[in-house]
Amino acid sequence: DSYLNPHYAFDNFVEGDCNRLGRSAGLAVAQRPGVTSFNPLMIYGGVGLGKTHLIQAIGNYIKSTQSNKFVLYVSSEKFVNQFINAIRNNTLQAFTNFYMQIDVLILDDVQFLAGKEKTQESFFHIFNHLHQSGKQIIMSSDRPPRDLAGMQDRLLSRFKWGLTADLQQPDFETRIAIIQKKLQADGIYIKDEVIEYLAHSVDTNVRELEGVIVSLMAHASLNRREIDMDLARTTLKNIVVDNEKEITVDNIFDAITAHFDVTMTDLKGKSRKKEIVFPRQVAMYLMKEFTNLPLKSIGYHFGGRDHSTVIHAVQNISVLIDSDKDVEGRIQKLYKHFNRVRV
Template sequence: DSYLNEHYTFDNFVEGDCNRLGRSAGLAVAQRPGVTSFNPLMIYGSVGLGKTHLIQAIGNYIKNTQTNKFVLYVTSEKFCNQFINAIKNNTLQAFTNFYMQVDCLIIDDVQFLAGKEKTQESFFHIFNHLHQSGKQIIMSSDRAPRELAGMQDRLLSRFKWGLTADVQQPDFETRIAILQKKLQADGIYIEDKVIEYLAHSIDTNVREMEGVIVSLMAHASLNRKEIDMDLARTTLKNIVVDNEKEVTVDSILDAVTSHFDVNMSDLKSKSRKKETVFPRQIAMYLMKEFTNLPLKSIGYHFGGRDHSTVIHAVQTISIMLETDKEVEKTMQKLYKYFNRVRV
């Protein structure tokens, strides 16, 4: 398995000034992996601007056109975890051999390797082997290589051997094109002026644009109406304006107790009953998300628990959110208590 998501393609990646260099370099690499001078290819830029989409599109292109090539997509986080496990299980050689067999290695969010000396060392050796064998390496990062503090110089200097291209915030016209493409893919028709209104209003990143489309569709089907200017305005108002509203400890406690129908005193007690533990962990998670309280203060609201309990709760819920659709749905509902949309 290459661990690629086949939905990320060049066809559904909208080109604009914001990503032109990265996209065209990416296409060149996709057509002739390991052969162009764009090796490694490093795409950087802030969150939600299409880095993962682009590097996976390259992988999918290679996988589909050169079926004999072993393409592998991995996040740096996963790479780190695999490395740690390999040490634990005494399988470091197998780990290294596996990565050295790859024809095209796509490694996402390399900033995650910062400060992880041993993992960087291992990546360095794999990188060298692949590069010397004419294999393609593609990376993404949330910042420019020169801003990657905690990364070994020898690794940074290799990142610069190939091409480094940034992705930026899409401009107005590109935002329109992206919205049109997404709506078209979902088979939704919206008037041009509504699209323009949306493109004007959401100027942060593409992921947020997608979030707004999802909310629009939800609102439209809920109210059994079309996505018109009216609906667009109210939807955006909920997302953009009410987002500013502060979420407090008390509002979180209220939302959690009423949603799960638990007593405030139980929630704040040391009870280990399943019916209270889960809501309590959710409440801790929400406090971590929405308030600036230090973990210790969060623990204080729940019978004076220490910060490690809070960390555990946050981790537990984070994992559940990733793996359990019901928990994700519950969280969506809780966000609605605060007039927020989880995107």
Template sequence: NSQLNSAYTFENYIEGDCNRLARSAGYAVANKPGTTSFNPLMVYGGVGLGKTHLVQAIGNHIKNSNPDKFVLYVSSEKFVNQFIESLKTNNVQDFANFYLLVDILIIDDVQFLSGKEKTQEMFFHIFNHLHQSGKQIVMTSDCPPRDLKGLEERLLSRFKWGLTADLQSPDFETRMAIIQKKMQGDGIDIPDNVVEYLAYSVDTNVRELEGVLISLIAQSSLNRKEIDLELAKQALKHIIEDVETEVNLDFIQKTVAEYFQVSLDSLKAKTRKKEIVTARQVAMYFAKEFTSHSLKSIGYHFGGRDHSTVIHSVQTVSDLIDTDKKFKASIQELQKKFKSKAG
């Protein structure tokens, strides 16, 4: 049993600027395991960015084209637990022998090995043996190897023999493509404006994006309603409230609008009246300070402005804070409100 999940393939792994190097290195390894210079292949990146999907896709690809190869996927956590179990039951040799038979070893989340010296020793032994025999090793980690605290230097130096490639947060276009592909795969219609809205709003990681889509599909079937923008906003509320800090965009816009005594709608409108422009700039300034939204996403939520407008607003507010004492006091007052809410 290879422990592979056949749902993870290259076909449904969307390529984008955020994953291009890792994906193409993975694809090369999948086609020529053990014989490229990408051995080991180490893929690192934050949570939900597609590490497990990518390395599973490598495993599935190899297994499908070489049915006689022994491909093994194992999480580092499982590796550690199996090893500890083998120590308890005096079966360490069996444990080692099993891993020495593997042709392609995929080991996920190696940061989990940190501080576990005995397990690392065993892994070092297995690694050397497999590598010397021309077997492919693929690993993932949640941080670059140089930041893997609690891992032995001799093991870290082995990781550098091959290729290290990172996964970045998906960019806007990749998020659009992922949403379209997932919904297509489920045979669900989603209008373009909803795809765009979601791609703008959820810019942290792919897992969160999937969570929103699941919630959206559930809402749609619960309400017996086609997917539209209104439903998408509802679905997003359910998810984002848990994830984001208390100080979200809505709260910032409402608070700032109230403070400057302008209407909430005007912050998102095209109007260039001076008092509204100032309120809008201040709200953008706080959106940047207190939320995790990208500049692009902030602009989108202020009436579809582009990211350079957001940069300009933040700059203008910073300049005013430096030159205008009264203005500075207002900003500090607002800041207090947000800080106390953020806790």
């Protein structure tokens, strides 16, 4: 058994600027494992961006085109556990021999080896043996090799022998393509405007995007209705509410002073300068959105302004969000800062 999940393929790994290098290097390695200069191939990137998918796609491709090759996928966590068991059971030699026979070794999440000196030593020997025998090594990591603290230098320098490629957050167009691909795979149709709305609202990572689509489909079938804007809005709102952490007045002041060039004194003071009024109004707007405070209390936090000032601020910012792309972008960024989706 190679421990590969057959679902992960190149066909369903949507290409975009965010993953082009990694994907094409992966394909090159899949076509000629151990032969290209991409050895080892190291794919790194944040959570949910497709590392496991991509490195397993390489394994699946090799398995289906070169069935004589021994391909093995293993998470670093499992590798560490196997190593520890081997020590405990006095079977270290068997462990090492097993790994040295592999033609294509796929080791996921190598950051997990950090600080585990003995396991690293063992992996170092396996790595050298495989590399010298022209076998392919593929790894993933949640950060670039230079940031892998707790990893031996001799290993790190070997990680850089081949090719290192990162996966980034998919841009809007790629998110659209990913959603379409998923829907297509499930034989589901939804309107373009809904797809765009989803791609617009969920811009963190692909796993989260998939999660939203899954719950959307669940809601639709549960309520026997089609997926329209209404359903999309409610579903998103529920999901967002689920992982919401309470946002306090102080959190908002912190964010505003960090995002704009203003101080607390400016925000609470009387200045009518545009550079200060705007951030102050944004702060009021966010307090209205993110806290349950009555308008009166919000005003109180701004040097004792009354509630009509807060109403005016909220209205003004709402109008600007709809009419001014720059303002919309800034607000979007603040929502993101607070891990919220604007619905």
